[in-house]
Every structure is written in C-alpha cells, then in structure tokens.
Amino acid sequence: MNTRLHHLAEAHNARFGTSGVRGLVSDLSDAVCYAYAQAFLRSIATDSARVVVGHDLRPSSPRIAAACIQAIRDAGREAVFVGALPTPALAYYCALQRAPGIVVTGSHIPFDRNGIKFYRADGEIDKADEQAILDAEVPVPDALSPAPLPAVDAAALEAYVARYTDFFGIGALAGMRVALYEHSSVARDVLRTVFERLGAEVLSLGRTDTFVPIDTEAVRAEDIAQARAWAQAHRFDAIVSTDGDADRPLIGDETGTWLRGDVVGILCAQYLHADVVVTPVSSNTAVEKCGAFRQVLRTRIGSPYVIAGMDAQRGAGRVVGYEANGGFLLGSDVEYGEAIGASAAETASVGAGSVGTGGFGSAEVATDGPEATQKCLPAGAARLKALPTRDSLLPMLALLAMARAKGCPVSQLADALPRRFTASDRIQNVPTEFSRALIARLQQTPAEAAALMAPDAGDVIAIDTTDGLRTSFATGEIVHLRPSGNAPELRCYAEAADEPRARALCDACLARIAASA
Known part of the structure; x- marks a missing residue:
C-alpha cells in the first residue's frame, strides 16, 4: 500500500520540529518510522547505495533504528549500522563516507518521546528537504516485522x-x-x-x-x-x-x-578566531557587544536556520555557528x-x-x-x-x-565579555495552539506584552518577531517567548545586566503566564 507521507505523519502526530522528526514513542510505530526512512530515500538520498544508521540510548531507539534499517534494505540499499553514538559523530562519518545518514534520537526531550534526524552526505537536511520528504509517496507494508539490528561498525566512533x-x-x-x-x-x-x-x-x-x-x-x-x-x-x-x-x-x-x-x-568562536558568527535571535547579545567578530548574523531558532546562514556566508573567512543550547557548528x-x-x-x-x-x-x-x-x-x-x-x-x-x-x-574565561546574562526555562505540557495564540495577541498589544512579560522593565522599545516574540525594554532588558518546535512547551528567554535579574525576569514571566492560562 502506498501513501503520501504527509497524511501518515499527521495521523500519527509524528511531525518535523525545530530539527528532525519528533513524536510520542507510542505514535512512532514501526510503520511510521519505516515510511519516514523510505520517504528520505526516495526524495533526498536518491543515489546513494549505502546509508549510515545510528541511535541514542533511549529505550525505544533500537526498535526505531531497526524499522529504518528494514526500509533501507527493502529499497535495495546497504545499511551501515554504527550503533549507539553521538549525533555529530554520525554526521561526521557521513561526510567522510559521502553517504546519507539516519540517527534515531529525541535529543533532550522526555523518554516517552523520540525522533529521527536525517543527513545528506553534505550535512543536515534543510526545511525544503523536510517538505520534499513529507510530499513523497511511500510504500507501507500491511505487516511489518523488522529484522534484528546488525553488528555494529565501529569505524564512525x-x-x-x-x-x-x-x-x-x-x-x-x-x-x-x-x-x-x-x-x-x-x-x-x-x-x-x-x-x-x-x-x-x-x-x-x-x-x-x-x-x-x-x-x-x-x-x-x-x-x-x-x-x-x-x-x-x-x-x-x-x-x-x-x-x-x-x-x-x-x-x-x-x-x-x-x-x-x-x-x-x-568563547569557542573566539578560540577559533572566527570571522563570521551565525546564531539564533535568542542568543546573548554579548556576541555583538564584544566586538570580536567581523559579522554576526541572527536567525530563527533551530540548527537548519543556522546552517542556512552559514552557507550564505561561505567564502567569507572562518564561519562558525552556535545555538543558545551550546551546540557548536x-x-x-x-x-x-x-x-x-x-x-x-x-x-x-x-x-x-x-x-x-x-x-x-x-x-x-x-x-x-x-x-x-x-x-x-x-x-x-x-x-x-x-x-x-x-x-x-x-x-x-x-x-x-x-x-x-x-x-x-x-x-x-568570560570575565572579559560584556556584562550581559541570560536565563531560560519553559512551561511544559502547554498546547502549541495556546502558545501561538498568546504570542499573536501580545504582538498586537504592546501594553499587554509589557504587563505580562516584564511590568517593571519600562516601556517596550523594540519587538522582534524573527522567531516568537522578543521584546526589548527601556531598561535594556529583553524577554523572549517562543513555542518549542520539538514538544508542547512554551519557552522563555530573558537577558539582563546581571544573572539574578535575568533569572527573575524569566521565572516571573512564566509564572504570570501559568497563572493566566
């Protein structure tokens, strides 16, 4: 039976998030994971005879990896199973082997959820690739029984x-x-x-x-x-x-x-003497204020956007990227x-x-x-x-x-950086629809945004909607709200001239939102 992956993904709530597919383990059935792997092979990894597969240590990861490997074999390709290893190790090995890859991981989200990330031979897939995968017509067997995982190839580690x-x-x-x-x-x-x-x-x-x-x-x-x-x-x-x-x-x-x-x-960008730094809008503004880099480019949150920003700067010298979570590219x-x-x-x-x-x-x-x-x-x-x-x-x-x-x-090490401090946290189990409606309302009513986000920070002087709602206040303080792309969570990022104040801004904003929900 053939089906368009988009319909299967929606039916099982297994969608692309900020980076990769995410869903409850109960929704990531063998059939869904098999279909995603088949769609990747048919739309992105069309010419490669070998596909690298690895996973993290979540209890559900080996089972999902087996379903993906079965899809690779059924497509007439060779699966190179590299076992449990860091996601960047798999990505690096894919680049060395000039082969696409699949890694089963839910990253930092709770163990009742999991996910799948896809790599071309030249790096992570982008948002256009994600849409191509969702648009693919894929076969889903009526009865799917993946074979046991093969022996681990240690070469990637x-x-x-x-x-x-x-x-x-x-x-x-x-x-x-x-x-x-x-x-x-x-x-x-x-x-x-x-x-x-x-x-x-x-x-x-x-x-x-x-x-x-x-x-x-x-x-x-x-x-x-x-x-x-x-x-x-x-x-x-x-x-x-x-x-x-x-x-x-x-x-x-x-x-x-x-x-x-x-x-x-x-600090890592300084160590590498980077010329150009690409980082999401949520990152500390000390990156601009320190004056260490020729150019700083801000993006939406998520590694695909950082990678697209780095690609646009190719040839501009030493180009690096990082996210507020510390992941360095x-x-x-x-x-x-x-x-x-x-x-x-x-x-x-x-x-x-x-x-x-x-x-x-x-x-x-x-x-x-x-x-x-x-x-x-x-x-x-x-x-x-x-x-x-x-x-x-x-x-x-x-x-x-x-x-x-x-x-x-x-x-x-950070003593020489400008005195800017950030804090972040999230409210869990918040429907994404609620978060989006809240942010849309606050964008239209700056007075309400100030009252809810930072009532003691002065007037709103700037609003950035690159990703969510990032509000700058007369005190120089910043509060940023954004729905998570990986889970039903509302995230808050705050920035101030000292660490306790940044933490207080973040905690108080989330508390007011929770009380009003």
Missing part, C-alpha cells in the same frame, strides 16, 4: 575520536582533571576516551541506565545543585556533560557552576595555527603554577619564547574539517584549551 585527538594533539590537556557527568548520554564513553587520549584525568560521575532528559537550555535544579556538590567533594578543572544524543554540551567550571550555552558559543575548515586560545604575548605573561581549584596547576605553562606560542596551538593535524551540525565536544575542548593557554580557571 573511531573517526570521531581521531578528529579531535589528531587536531588538539595527544597530551594537549595533560595535568587537567575533568569531571564527566555521564547520566544516560550516548557520548559518556567516547568523551572519556577523547579526554584521556588528550592527557586529562577523567572523573566519572552520575552514570545511570535510566534515561535522563538533560536540557542544556533549561538545566534542572537538581543538576545545578549536584554539580556544586560534586565540586565541593572532588577537585576538578571543569565538569562536562551533554544532552541525550550529545549534540549539545553542558560545561561547568571548577566551582560546579554551569556555563550558559550562548556564552560557551562566544563549524561552517568552514580551521587551519593549523588559526585556533589560538590566547596570543603569544598573553601567554608569555602567565606564570606557571596553580591558577584554579582543580588540577591545572600541575600542567606547566610556557612563559617565553616560541614554546609559549606553541602552547596556545593545537599540536596535531593541520586542519579541522568543517562540521556543519551541532557538536558538543569541540566547545568542551576549546574552552579547556583556552583556559590552559591563558593560565586561568574556566570560571574566568
């Missing part, structure tokens, strides 16, 4: 490890101690491998076989408290983690304080010698010895001569190839390398 160990160099983080909050991240083992090969000592914390929906834009109160408790109980230079599929980082300093993802993005190759955590003069002024509460003090920093410059540079391969999809590992390594080069603890 090995290539991902080599990407960073070759570039940064074996021993680049020698003497540093990194705490790894493992939880149920699909990257928990590969992160340990990379950090240890770069010379760091790794402390494993919080490993669990129960899926934990880590949202790097709205960190749970228990994770905030736990990180600080671990910092008091253990000595480390940084604590790192990821969301479920490891395309979004969670990076904390030596005190166990989690860094905001949009600050991480600015490399839009152009980085040559050896371009990624510098600090200038030679800055490094030469730093003395050796202990500079933080972690293990950094055991790693000597060169204080003069050519070796000082070399300490700032990756010591491995000549080039870090572009990877235009969200990645969590590059920003982790960049911030640690920057701290090492500057001779300062991770907590001091």
